[in-house]
Amino acid sequence: MPILDRKLLADLKSAKIQHLRSGGGDAMFWPGRTPGSHRVDYDRVWDVATFRHNYFAPALVRAQLSAIRVHDLRHTAASL
Template sequence: MRQTAQHIAGEWVFGTPKSRRSSRDVPLLDRGLIADLKAHKMQHPRSGDGDALFWPGRTPGSHRVDYGRVWDLASFRRNYFKPALMRAELPAIRVHDLRHTAASLWLAAGFPPYQVSRWLGHASVVTTDTIYSHLYPTDYAQHIARFERYANVVGQK
């Protein structure tokens, strides 16, 4: 099931994605992460229940995990994300900044901007280009070599 969750006035409100493009599949591109998520899923107390929440929330006022409660971003930021950044001696960033990191890494790895745009849910590749164009390669050595190989093959025909 695909749905949205918003924390409004202290309550979780569930709804449908705002547009067709809001529902998308984003591939996991790391085999280690995939293995870790599979292990988490197999150890989940409601494994096999398609309606179960994948990430547990916490009982208010404690650190006790509660699979019946919705995962709370503010609690995650406060209790896990910020301490992890401090231990790693990284600057304070927003969780949303991880989205930009992913997009930057995908583009640096050579994924086509159109594909990255779809994974991010942008309405147009122009949005992706506007935000991330400074990350495109400026060393065209690989492009030159590829074009020369192509030109040589075409020239031999």
């Protein structure tokens, strides 16, 4: 899906340039976190379960939304 928003493209480009392993073909865009902290660790993969538990589920509660899956956001975006 093409990204057409110029601001978003600029932000993504900036994030990629600032990436510790910028230019590396195998550099992960979404790095993991050091266990027990929120420190970014580029040697670890992004853990969906931790994201869901620590960030996504609490955000749904604060927004007073029913439980949905992260994948459901993709379907919503496609429908919109």
